[in-house]
Every structure is written in C-alpha cells, then in structure tokens.
Amino acid sequence: MATAVLESIALKLSDDASPERKKAYQEALELPFPSSKDEAWRRTPPDKFHPGQLAWSEVITSSSLLGKAALPEGVLQGDLKTAPVQAELGQLAPRNVFSKLNEAFWSNGAFVQLGKEQVLQSPLHFEHQVPRGGAAFPRSLLRAGRFSRGIVVESYTSSDQDTLAIPVTELFLEAGARLDYVVYHNWGPNTRYLPILRARLDKDSHLRALFVSVGGQMGKNFMEGDLDGEGCKSEMLGLIFGQGRQHLDTDALHYHNVAHTTSDVLFHVALTGRARSVFAGNIAVAHGAQKTDAYQRNRNLLLSDRARADAMPKLEISANDVRCTHGATFATYDPNQQFYLRSRGLTKTQAEHLLVTGFYQEVYGRLEHEELLGWLNEQMEKVLAQALG
C-alpha cells in the first residue's frame, strides 16, 4: 500500500478559491500517491505524473460543429467554467489523488447537457489547448437526458514544453440516452497525460466511447463505466498509434452492477519504433448481475522489433448466468500481404501505412456518423503519413 503523499508541489490555491476547491486540494494532499507496487502502476512509473515543481497552466477551450446540421435550440453547451453545474462535479470521478488535484485546479473544459429527447445531429467538437508548459487540468461534464441523442468530440493538444495534463471527464447517461463520445489525444512530444474518464449508464442507455491516442510522451489512461441500469450498453473503443519512445498504459474497467447489461471493449494498438503499450482491462460482474453480456478485446500490431506490448485482460465474475469473454492477440503484419502490396509498386512504408489503416478498420466500423468518421480519418492519415510516409 502506497503511503507517500504529494510533496513539494508548486501548485497552490489562491485564497479566494471556492470551498469545494479547497476541500479537494486538502484531500489530494492527504490521499496516497501511487507507487510502482500498486497493480495499476506496475508498468508505468507514477513519478512521471507527479506535478513536482510545475506551475499551473491555462487550458483554452473552444467549440465548433463538425457537421452541417445546426445546434438544436435548448441544448446547453459551452465552457464548463460558466456552466451552472459546478456543485455537481466529482460525483463520478474515482476518489484518487489525480482526480482531486483536477477538482482543485481545473480551469476549462467542455460542458454539454442534452435535455429530454433532444437530438444533436452534428458532432459537437471541443478543442482543448494547453499553450504553455506546466500542469494543466481540463475538466468536462457531459449529461445526456432521458432519450436524448448526441455526438461529442474532445481533442487535446499542447505545446512542446514540459507539460503534465490531467483531464477528468464525467459522463452521465439517463434512461434511454444514446451518446457517442470521441476523445482525441494529440499532445505535444513532452507532455505526460493522465486522462480519467468515468461514465454512468442508466436503464436502456447506450454509450459508445472511442479513445484515440497518437501523441504525447507518456500516458496513463483510466476509463471506467458503471452499468447501473438494466438494458444499458457501454462500448469502449481504442485506436492507438505509438511511435518513437511513446508509452501508453490503459486501464479499461466495466462494472456490471445490475442484471441485463452489456459491455464491449475493443482496443486496437499499432506500435512502431520503440513504442510501448500496456492494456489492462477488467470486467467485474457483481453478485446478482445475471444475464451480463461482456466482451473485451485487445489487438496489438507490432511493426518494429523494439516495440513492446503487454496485455492483462481480466475477468472477475460473481454471477453465473453470464456470457463474458476476453481476448488479446499480438502479431506483426503478414509478410505475404506486404509482399503483395510491394509487388504493386508501393514502398515499404506505404505498404505499412495501408496495413495499419486496415488494422484500424474494425474500430472505425463501429462509428456511424459520416462527418465524424471523415474528420477522424483525416487526423489519423496525417499522423500515419508523418510516421510511416
């Protein structure tokens, strides 16, 4: 058990900070800082995510629509700072030193509230930018009301200065709500990022959350879904491209708390250079959560001899009338495929590029919205073109 706490951090709250922030700060100071003996931190050094002497850094958030359809009237959206929901933050985020730091120091972030039966046809895109080095704390809150539908995209970028980013996102899906959520991490080369996402799903709601990571220096990603209402379904998808010495460690957890719920995890990881990926998933089925249907799959495509991937897909099942499966695979691309492509005149890197794009298709296929897919494809193409040519 880790007992060390935050020491000598440069982050300080101003005297006129809200009581909520002061309380969260106090808790952050009292909570244990993880050690490499903790199961979740065995493969990623926790010290890299210590704020240390980093000063607080601003987050700039802007929003736009990725489609032609206009925003329907009555949808509340914008910067979380000005939203009338500040007292409701922190209900979902796990209680640990990082989420408490965020609660104390968050500056900007996305806020969306879809009312009953409201439908958001165009994806709403929030761009978060950390223009200067330091410790940055974006915070987002998305609430999908009863039988509402929406698509929300968040993307993160930062400068190439030394940065620690700890974004916290809470997603609430009320009964019958349907939310597609994409988070695109394209951090600068000297940024360590520790995103925390937690979703709560009510009866018959459906969440499809796609985590995309192409940037940053080192990442530790926590995604958790609470399946709290019968008939709900949570999908957690991942598209990861690692190059150079990038390191990304994901913990994807689904808690099946009631009967008749479905979860589905699909993470496709492609690694080149000396990149490293760690994927740990868990399906936890509570006693009495009968008729649970849960999947978890992690596929790793290793493009280089020095790339490394670890997978720990776990199952903890305490109900018997369930169907839970998980799988993990590791492979390099089929040399025959590459030979074929090269015989058609493609260079080695072009062939690799095409094979990686093909490897990602299954995840792309889960997304339905055309404009969203177009946008995502464009981003990924840029990254792959730069890395693979």
Place this chain on the structure above:
Amino acid sequence: MSSDAATLQEIGNDYKYGFHDAEDYVFKSGKGLTRELVLEMSRMKGEPQWMLDIRLHALEVFHSKPLPEWGGELREIDFENIHYYVRPSEKSEKNWDDVPEYIKNTFDKLGIPEAERKFLAGVSAQYESEVVYHSIREDLEKEGVIFLDMDSALREFPDIVRKYFGTVIPTEDNKFAALNTAVWSGGSFILVPRGVRVEIPLQAYFRINAQNMGQFERTLIITEPGSYVHYIEGCTAPIYSSDSLHSAVVELIAMEGSTIRYTTIQNWSSNVYNLVTKRAQAFKNATVEWVDGNLGSKLTMKYPAVYLMEEGARGEVLSIAYAGKGQHQDAGAKMVHVAPNTASTVLSKSISKDGGRTSYRGLVKVYPGAHDIKCNVRCDALLLDEDSRSDTYPSMEIDNKDVQIGHEATVSKVGDEQLFYLMSRGLSENDAIAMIVNGFFEPFIKELPLEYAVELNRLIQLEMEGSIG
C-alpha cells in the same frame, strides 16, 4: 431452476476419502520451523553437508520473505502449528509384503486393487514424508532409468542431484519454494538416459495423514536427449479439523529432443493448503507437457511453468479446476519464451459451484530476440450457481514483433439450449448437467491414461450422482 439449485447444492459435499488411520510413526518432529529442526532432520537422513547448507540458507530466505499479498488467503496458515517432518517406518520397503498393514488399509480404501498395483509399473506410494513402497520394473532398470524417491537419490547419486537440484527453481524464487527447500522430504527423482522411451507411465501416490502435518516433496525429473517419460502424481487426503500445508517443488529438465509429460490429479481434502511451485526447462526441440487437475484442497496456488530455452522447444499446459464450497483454486500457467522458434499452448477449464472460487492466473512472456513465437492460451470457466465466482488474470508481455499470440477466455453457465435439448431427449436435468460437465472436461480426461480417466470419470459421476440423491 430451483429444484436444480437445491440438488446441485449436494454435489461434492461428501468427501469420499475422508477417513484416517490412528497415527503410528517412527519419528514425528515437534511443531514449528526452527534451525534445530532442520539440523536434526538432515542428521537423521544422513545428508551431505552441502545439502544441509542449502537447507539452512533456504530457511533464512523463507523467514525473510513476506507472504504474497495476491492470490488466495494465506494469512490463516499458522506456520508454528505444523509438523515439518514425519517418518512412518524406518526404511523404504522393497516389496509389497513388508509394507505396514495400516498403510495397505489406506490404499484399499482408496480403491486401488491388488491386481492393478501389480499391473502398474514403478508405483511409488508416498505415505507421509517418506516413500514406503517403491519398485521399478526390471526392464526399466535394464534400460538404465533411475526412478527413486528423492532421499534415496541423494544417497545413491549425490553428484547428479547436486548438479541439478535448485537449478530450475532457485531457493529465492518464492517463499514457499524456500520453505520446501528447507524441509523437503520424499518426492521422486527420475533420470531417463539418452534415447530411452519409457512406455509405461511412472506413478506415485501421495498421501497426507497426520494432523497438522506439512508435506514437502521435492521432485526432479531429467530426460536426456531423445528420451521420453510420462510421470503421474495423484493425491488424496483424509479430512482433518485443522489445516494442513502441502508445498511441493517440482523441477523438470528436458534436454534436446526429449519429452516430459507430467500429470497431476490433486484431490486433497478441503482443509489442505496446496502451494506448489512447478517449473520446467525445455531445451532444443524438447517438449514439456503439464497435465494438471485440481479438484480438492482449501486453497491451491499452482502455476506450472515452461521456460522455452532453445529453438524448437514446445510447452503445453492442460488444466482443469473444480472449486466447491469453501474452495479456492488459483491455478494457471506460465510460458516464458526465451528462444526464437518456440511454441506453447495453454488450455484451462474450470468449474465453480456452492460458492467456490476458481481463478486463472497466467503469464506469457516473449523476450527480445525471441522471434517467430507461437502461443495460444484458452481459458473456459463454467459457473454452476450464482454464489460462485470465477476470475481470469492473464498477463502477456510481448517484446518481439514476429509473433502470433492469442489469448481467449470465456465465462458462462451451462447453456439453456444444451440443457433443453438433452432434457427433450429424456434425460433428467441433473443427468443433463452431469453430461455437459463431463463433456466440458473431456479434453483433459482424454489425455489421461485409462485407469486415471476411469477414476476421474467415476469421481465426477459420483459428485453429480450425489446431486440427485
């Protein structure tokens, strides 16, 4: 389903082998683990100094290592309340007539008929800590196969034992390997010479009898190039009121082109802690297969490992686990690919019922430079009632790109459609469940020699029949 649930409750509650004899021993150590005990034990066995040194070092390692915090609940083990060394009779018996009557009684109750005993080759029945019955068929002796209990091997072939002892599982490996190294007694030693195929499985029956007695066998099997051996270990133990500890260390060394198959059927009574370290090294083109059945014990923690040391080596683990009331089977497999062009397969099947818990805990590791690796892991779990639990904790560390590695796991209950179909053919619900369970274990059972397959089938049948009565 309610009548089903009620009758299923009874499965596995009657421990068939839950009898025990009155105790009658030549020597029984006091309780607790001390330096004096280790010195006394080594002196009584007349061991060379180097073995005593290994034991004393291991004792220090055991005391210095903390209890593992993962896996099963180990804090209830009272190390001070265990007899570490018991010797039933003065020396190993050469022929069956000299075996003490009360030991024969135990085997009779286990249902090993006289005819079968003669039929079985090289039976080495470990009763308590010492081997009391040990014979090798003459043709094996002619071929130069050495099959002894470990204590005799240390006396007769000290150089070979010294060369390999602790080379696969070092003393420092884990707390329980250190415990075993400090107080080991009995176990089997097998050396198969170059090119010899031992066609008949070599077998040993292990029994724990005395209350609060730990059993710490030490087994070492070496197959020289091109040879083959199948070793079978089966365990049953009487029920006692307080907990027993069983902590074996098994080391296998398969040299170039040889094959070792190691079959275990573990059916300790439900108060035994079974904390076992099993590891094999497979060299060039060698094959090691662990066939591992865990049916009994209170807690089993056992992860048979194969280190694939040279090109062409192959490792296989085939395991089943059954956890009934109060049982936790924390079993698994480790495949460590050190060399290129190596392959491994793991198939694990488990059943939990009456609040029992099964866990699969496994490791697949591929080192840099170990290219062209194939590995396939499959874990299936069946949960028979809503109070039981099944966990899967695989770990894969892949450091090379030219690999084909897959892991699959499923957890489910007995399928409604399967039940419906069988019942529509006139089977009762319990018969149908028994049939499905039998089918679920089939890939394991068909790998066993006939007499073991019969025994295991009978055991499953008995447990499932109990559910009707």
